[in-house]
Amino acid sequence: MLQRCFVFILLFYALNSIAQSQAVLTPPVVTIAIEKTPTSFNPFVSKELFSQQFKHLFFDPLFRWGTQNKLEMRLVEHWERIDNKTVRFHLRPDIHFHSGNLLTSKDVIWSFQEAKKQTNSVFFSKIESIKQRNKYSFDIRSTLTNFQLFDYLTYVFILDSDFYKNNMALLNPAASILLPPIEKLPISGTGPYQIYKFNPILGIEVIANEHYWGQVPEMKHLRFMRIKNAQSRLFALLADDVQVSYSVPNKNVHDLSRNSGKHLIKVPSSNAIFLTINDKLSPVLHNREVRKAIRLAIDQQSMLKNILNNSGRVNNSFMTLAESKVPEQMGKMCLAPPEYDLNKAKKMLKNVKLPKQMSMLVMLDNLGNSEQVANALSYMLNQIGIKLVIQKTGSKDLWNKTNLYYDFTVTALHTRLMSRENVYSALFSNSFLTNYLKNKFSEENIVSDFQKKSEYFESLQRDDWVIPLLFQDQVWVENGDINLQDIFSTNSIPYWSLLKMETKAAKQN
Structure with missing residues (x-):
């Protein structure tokens, strides 16, 4: 009963807030369905509290x-x-x-x-x-x-x-409800938008900074509506309650691409799902031929098609966005598709005695793809005699404490950095692969030499210790009236100040 009352109060507040904003804000107001709202307006906090797309709204x-x-x-x-x-x-x-x-x-x-x-x-x-x-x-x-x-x-x-020295409390990660008129400035950057209204549960509304030093945004009012569930965001878009939706379910990508009323945007990103192999519990995994057989048994193209609905790519080795998109930074990484040969893998393991079962730890991601990848791996490796017991977690602390005690791990890496050296630095020091890589570096007595670490990380991929399985696109959908495809940066950040109304005829041209 108490839960029903709480839901009713939230619904009443949401409807009242929307009615109020519609009465005050002049059209057009673009409503964007997002997974998370900021829980801090401090641009130095982690992306979980204040994502890059919001930082670029208020700051430069x-x-x-x-x-x-x-x-x-x-x-x-x-x-x-x-x-x-x-x-x-x-x-x-x-x-x-x-x-x-x-x-x-x-x-x-x-x-x-x-x-x-x-x-x-x-x-x-x-x-x-x-x-x-x-x-x-x-x-x-x-x-x-x-x-x-x-x-x-x-x-x-x-x-x-000068503003924040007198308002240091505003940099604390404790967002509160802000309703118009906002009498006290809650944030002071140089960015193209300012806060109009904020509720950490419902979302955030912003208005254009008419004194912006750059080009003043054409879209004067934006409403970011928090809808945590991807399927619910899709329903809101199909019902025209929102004009833009982030991260629609991959299973719906094919149907949406055929919907003439909706425009699907696939944004390449550096979001990669990795498989790591650890030989501490099962010494047989130290055998390079065994690891090669495991790699051959993994049908990455099939995972790309059936899990990501072709919203992404596969590579033989990890490649930064700069190496794939910025001409002067093109690397010498292998662009050939990963080899898949189940029969060859079975022959390679024919005379190898494998443990009755092996273990896998999966770090769950917001998109739900890492779990599906783990289930696919369980099926594929079972075909070559490797039976997996899968443990899933969403806890960073649990992952850091236990990931070295599993034969396999599946996790995702996501960074907005573009320089290969910068991405590797983040990978080696502050990622879900860090513990694993530190252990590998220690085995080779590589302590602080960054170049040696980089070369060894690449050799770990060649020797099938670390396998980049999938690179996932960001998938957005809009109702066909705006230029959503034109606002994404090279490193997949939406710059909402570039948003414009666009006729369907203009899009076709």
Whole structure:
């Protein structure tokens, strides 16, 4: 009974809030169905609390990845390399925060200091110093290449130091309900939108910053509606309750692609599902031929078709988005499709004595694909005599404590970084593969040499210890009236300020 009352209250509040916003906001108001709303408005917290798409609504970075595979200068107007360690940056003049305060290099220095306090990013350990030179310029000293440094700077959003020094509580991860009229500014960045209304349960509404230093958004009002379940987001889209939906179920991709009234957008990302093999419990897995047989028994193309509905890709080895999309960063990774040969795999294991059963730990992902991949692996490996007992978890702590005690693990890696070196740094220090890789590096007495770690990680893939199974696209759907396909960055972030109304005739042309 109590639960019913709670649901009724929520429904009443939602309907009242929507009615109120429709009465105040002038059309067009685009409603976007999302999985999560922010639980903090601090741009330095993790993506689980404040995702990149929202950070770009309210704040600007020094650089960002554009929509055409290029790095764009944002708050930076120009830069120059002074010596092999120092890069000098010059800010655009006359940019103002939402508070009205002027952006200066003082804000950049303060933002770096705050970010370093609040994050454990590898990036800050690689910065030797950041110093203000004058009102609009500053120097960064590091051993990073230009590409590495600028790639990292796409993650650094600049805050209004004068505003936040007097409102430090606003940087705490404790979002609260905000209803219009908002009498006290809850956030002060340089971004293209400002908060109009926020409810951590229902969603967030934003209005365009009419004093934005860049191009003022054409879409003046956006409503992000929190709908946690992917199937429910799809129903809301089909009922025209929302105009855009994030992450529709893969099983519906084929039907939606044939729906002339809806427009399916597949956005390539670096979201990869990995299989790792551990020989500590089952020494037979130390045999390279056994691991090769396991690789041959895995039909990755079939998983791509039946689990992802072809919304993704398969590669023989891990490839960053930059290597696949940015011409000057193309690597020498093998682009040939992974080999699948079940009969060959069976022959290779014909005289091998396998354990009666082996274990697999699966880290569940938000899309539900890692669980389906694990079930497919169980079926495929059973065909070559490997019977799996599967344990699933959604707990990061449990994963970190136990993943080395399983024969196999399945997990996903997702990063917005583009530089190969930056992605590897994150992979080696702060990912679900970190414990496994640290153990492997220790076996080879590789302690701190990054180049050796990188080379060894690539050899682990060649020797079938680490197998990248699938690279998953982000799947969005819109109702055909907007240019959704044009707003995604090279690293798959939607820049909502680029959203425009678009006729179906224009799309066909």
